[in-house]
Amino acid sequence: MRNRLKILRAERDWSQAELAKRLGVSRQTVNAIEREKYDPSLPLAFTIARVFAMPIEIIFSDGGRDGHADATPPSNHADMKEPTPNSEKAS
Numbered sequence: 057m058r059n060r061l062k063i064l065r066a067e068r069d070w071s072q073a074e075l076a077k078r079l080g081v082s083r084q085t086v087n088a089i090e091r092e093k094y095d096p097s098l099p100l101a102f103t104i105a106r107v108f109a110m111p112i113e114i115i116f117s118d119g120g121r122d123g124h125a126d127a128t129p130p131s132n133h134a135d136m137k138e139p140t141p142n143s144e145k146a147s
Contacts, residue, residue: 058119062090064108078107092119 065075065086072090076083081100088094096104105112 057095058092058117059089060115061086061104064110064115065090075107079103 061075065072070078072083072086076086079086079100080103085094089096101112101116105115108115
């Protein structure tokens with residue numbers, strides 16, 4: 057699962073150890089989550105969301121398994137293809 061934990065932690069100038077203490081986990085757990093080697097349990101994900109005062113879906117995303125790279129919607133439709141004349145049926 058992709059996450060923004062390292063970015064959010066850095067924005068607050070917290071060390072991994074400081075965040076770990078706030079979450080009640082080890083520094084190694086924070087490191088593993090940041091490196092996407094470990095997906096947090098649902099209760100831990102809720103605790104992380106509370107610590108950062110933001111919704112879980114802003115912090116975590118499924119990494120594109122639902123067809124989206126992250127939880128942020130696309131800002132434009134530049135990636136949408138225009139229909140070609142041969143793809144439209146004549147009426």
